Amino acid sequence: MDYYSFEYPYLIFLLFPIIYCLYRCKERLKPIYFVHLHFLSAKKSFYKLEWIVKVAIFILLAIALASPIIVDRVDPLNRNGKDIVLAIDASGSMNSSGFDFESEEKTSQRLSRFEIAKLVAAEFIQKRVGDNVGVVLYGDFAFIASPITFEKNIIVEMLSYLTQGMAGQNTAIGEAIAMSVRAFKHSKAKSKIIVLLTDGEHNSGDISPKDALVLAEEENIKIYTIGMGNRGEADEALLKTIAQASGGEFFYATNAKELREIYESIDGLESSKIKSRDYLLKEYYYHLLLLVALALLLFLINREMRK
Template identity: 40%
Template structure:
């Protein structure tokens, strides 16, 4: 919330310049009096003249300020964020230890390269609830859905090849991911599954995962990396198409980075903002002070007999 001060009719403030000029240059002429010991009278008059002149100035300036319409403005910004619930399913099987996937860093394993790119993707999804599933011979939840991107990034650093076994259980990973997304309240639910191999360990048939994806409205993006001969591309394409998603192939780190960037643009979170403005009129307070000053001015001059 931000509070601002403003005038609804700021042009009226130019009258302050006129008022200052008149107070300095346009003093009222008073009738001359012949009085002995004039120096004593002048000293007494000077001592008493400051207060009425001050009150007169306050009355004039206060009236002008009140006419200008002073207001205190409170602005409240309300944002509606339509984020996604996203689960990242990462292949951590033994084949992910292969090096050379990133030509710039040929000694890094595929899994290490993937972890770095996934962390970059996560940081770009500021409004999304993101979970992580790691699979090998079995599929396990590495992190439930969370908005805490820093904790999720640190957790990814601790993941290692073979943490879930040496084989590849793609179907089990999909089911585990959908089960996590089924409990999410987000209207948009996304699964991004990455693998470099063929399903060799799942206990769940393909038709089950497609029925579950449709039931819980989960869109699945599948990504195959490495060499095409090592990947069951027709199956990965079928999974994606059945859920309304899409299949991608990345032969190296450069292409995989572009894939994650494309998905990020394709599934963009929606942020809508509204601004509520509340105005508090301040002119009654200013006018009240001006009237008090005017009454004081009239009282002093009335008492002195002018």
């Protein structure tokens, strides 16, 4: 949110003695007696204009010293939001097609499940205005593709570089949950959420989903599970158990439209305060005032030289 302010507002008080002095401490002129006073009318007019210009210069200089700024309060961590980790399945089955995706231009594209999952996840991330988001990719094993951060554009760009199979061809759901829990290591959010997406069954990894679920419960992490693909391909029973035990919900998407709607439903999650520091972006404008004051000063000098 933008607002106007001064970096050194107390310097504004310099205006008062300066203006008072300009008004009261007038230059004492030696009286000159002249009969035809109408010849001096132009001079009097100039002296009045000169005084106004001088006052304007001093006002501009005093305001410039106070340093007027526009402050953009960027509050990436101290906001009403939540920390979210998206755990995305990159196993061999995610290379399957037949999960049509309709872009914002209303053109249909035939992409793999993994590519569609990335596109819908990117849309979800960009809508997380008050949240910090991280990404975990998993197959035979799991790894943190992006730590939890407020920099949404960086995460979305990173998603475009992820490929199906880069974590192996199997589905280690337990590893995915455990690695997602590890991603919250430095999180100070009260609301921590994992959104786990898969189109298969747990069949790999050294950590079982049951043991991984215990880790999530210890950290008070809520897990939302999403099964995608044809009914029966994903282990619905396991995904329901994980979601219910952690206080989350289970969803199933058989097409890209349903997947989008699921992420929109998760969009309605409650928010909580994340404790950290503010970050202020300041745009300075004192130089504009100095330029105007300089222009007025040059105007006075030019008039004085032409007298």
